Amino acid sequence: MKRLKAVLLIDDDETTNIINEMLITEMDVTEKLFQARNGKEAIDLLQGLLKQPAHFPELILLDVNMPVMDGFAFLEAYQEMDFPGKSSLKIVMLTTSLNPKDIEQAKNAGVTNYLTKPLLEETLYNILEEHIR
Amino acid sequence: MDWLDYLVHFTNRENRLETARKISVLLNAEDLIIFLKDPELNVLLPGIGFPQTLPGSKSWQSFLKSSEDVIYKGHVPYRDETCPAVAVRGVDGAIAVLIGGCPGDKDLALLTKILNITAPLLKQEQLAHLAESRSMHSARLAEKAERLTITLDATRQSLMEVIKENSDLLQLTKQQNNELAAANEELRASHEEVMAGLEELHEANQKLLSINADLDNFIYTASHDLKAPISNIEGLMIAMMRNLSPESRQAPVIQKLSGLITHSIERFKRTINDLTQITKIQKEGLGEDLSQVDLSQVISEVSADLVYQIEQANAIIDLELNNCPSIHFSAKNARSIVYNLLSNAIKYRSPERRLKIRISCYFEGEHQVLSIEDNGLGLDLSNEDKIYSMFKRLHDHVEGSGIGLYIVKKIIENAKGKIVVHSKLNEGSTFLVYFKSHNSSLK
Incomplete structure (x- = not known):
């Protein structure tokens, strides 16, 4: 399995970010790992990274409930963005609640997978196998 | 013609008018009228003559009144003109009047002779006629009176009844009015009380709603x-x-x-x-996905989902789904009810015997009843309310959160149904779920 150029974690919960960072680092699946604490920070980060295609994320782990800009607002803003290779970027929603309405909305917004926390090694591995290899 | 001939003809009723006409021609008059006096009424009645020519009996009556005691010779108004006339008096108030001619004394003597002889005969006839018409008249009157009397009696009777009824009614109405007034007063008082109560209830309800909303929000x-x-x-x-x-x-x-x-x-x-x-159940009420749900299909699906647990328990499941109807219900909630009751039956089986579960349906009144019967541990129903309490578990040897029956009860009560349990410790339990019938029908 090839290593990713970069992964972006979007979550306001520090502990979740630590857990996910530990897992991803241990699995050694990416060159770089970025973190944003809400949708707004993530959009700003992605805008900045457009100039460095070598480090542009290929996988985003996105929380739903966040202050400033939540997961769905981020997806709306992201859909407005236009850049080469956008279709190869996978977004995985990672949340505590599996609300059928949220799942439907996420699917419509182009989310690849919808998972409940915590993110498990096996789950992440499967996603990478399925979408990124 | 001899006067005797006239007399003979006069006694014959049929020839009488013709004879009278002949006499008047003989006496050089146009009309001959013979009046006879009614002894009882003391009025003069036309006994013979040409009554169709009379201009009006009243004026003739007054003419005769003034002339009956004398042999009148003069003029009278007759046929729109004034004509010469002669009145001749005979016996018993019989009077003959000749109009339109002036006979001589000899002729008048002849007429008087005839009149005197024929007058009693004419009078007799007149009186008989009068008597007959009077008796007919009085018979008609009597008959009429009788009819009237009968009618009057009946009317009076009815009237009496009506009056009596009315007075009874009046009495009753008065009494009822009094009672009504009292009841009205009572009603008004209780209405006021109810209104006050309603107001209080409304306030309490508002508070409760607010508390409920807070609670929902808190739990969420x-x-x-x-x-x-x-x-x-x-x-x-x-x-x-x-x-x-x-x-x-x-x-x-x-x-x-x-x-x-x-x-x-x-x-x-x-x-x-x-x-x-x-x-969610509290918020959704009846459930969001109301539709026609095939209960037998739900039961089959849930049984299939629990196949692992059923096999583990080595349970015998007896499904009698023939009478299981299609109900108007939330599919998710129907599944939740069947799932909770069936998994409870499996969980709380007795270690002493092989588990048997029988699922069936039947109709009772306006309800479609789902019955889930087991031969498991059974429940002590002395605290029946407790079995439906949240997080209350009557058996603690098996894994469970104590929420299943609470959810079942909540769902079915939200849908205007009910749940009933029959159980004996160490013999088993039967849970009956009453679904309220809508327009559903037997499958």
């Missing part, structure tokens, strides 16, 4: 905010285990502790999920 927020840290604990636990050396990870104490932690995390998560589910 609590369950959501609790999920985040428990997910983290779970994630951290996994990360920690991953970072232990293989030896440490294999150590029995670590294995045991990590197992207990994982188990606690699972229980915590399940409780939060139950809480979320309860809030």
Whole structure:
């Protein structure tokens, strides 16, 4: 399995970010790992990274409930963005609640997978196998 | 013609008018009228002559009154002109009047002779006629009077009845009016009371609604905010285990502790999920997905989902789904009811005998009843309310959160149905779910 150029974690919960960072680092699946604490920070980060295609994320782990800009607002803003290779970027929603309405909305917004926390090694591995290899 | 001939003809009723006409021609008059006096009424009645020519009996009556005691010779108004006339008096008030001619004395003597002889005969006839017409008249009168009397009697009778009825009614009405007034007064007082009560009730209701909303909000927020840290604990636990050396990870104490932690995390998560589910049921009321639900299909599907547990328990499941109807219900809620009751029956089986579960349906009044009967541990129904309480578990040897029956009861009561349980300790339980009939029909 090839290593990713970069992964972006979007979550306001520090502990979740630590857990996910530990897992991803241990699995050694990416060159770089970025973190944003809400949708707004993530959009700003992605805008900045457009100039460095070598480090542009290929996988985003996105929380739903966040202050400033939540997961769905981020997806709306992201859909407005236009850049080469956008279709190869996978977004995985990672949340505590599996609300059928949220799942439907996420699917419509182009989310690849919808998972409940915590993110498990096996789950992440499967996603990478399925979408990124 | 001899006067005797006239007399003979005069006695014959049929020739009388013709004879009278002949006499008047003989006497050089146009008309001959003979009046006879009614002795009882003392009025003059035309006995013979040409009555169709009379201009009006009244003027003739007055003419005769003035002339009956004399032999009148003069003029009278007759046929729109004034004509010469002669009145001749005979016996018993008989008077003959000749109009339109002036006969000589000899002729008048002849007429008087005839009149005197024929007058009693004419009078007799006249009187008989009068008597007859009077008796007919009085008979008619009597008959009429009788009819009137009968009618009057009946009317009076009816009137008396009506009056009596009316007076009774009046009495009753008065009494009723009094009672009504009293009742009205009472009603007004209780209406005021009810209105006051309603007002209070409304206020209390508003408060309750507000408290309920707060509670819902609290549970929702609590369950959501609790999920985040428990997910983290779970994630951290996994990360920690991953970072232990293989030896440490294999150590029995670590294995045991990590197992207990994982188990606690699972229980915590399940409780939060139950809480979320309860809030949802409260909020949704009847459920969002109301449709025609085939109960027999739901039962079959749930049985298939629980096939592993059924096999583990070596249970005999007896499905009698012939009478299981299609009901107007939330599909998700119907599934939840069947799932909870069937999984309870499996969970709380008796170790002393092979588990038998019988699921069937029947109609009772306006309800379609789902019956789930088992031969399991049974329940002590002395605290029946407790079995439907949230987080209340009557058996603690089996895994469970104590939310299942609470949810079933809540769902069925929200849908205007009910749940009934019959149970004996160590013999088994029968749960009956009453679905309210809508327009559903037998399958």
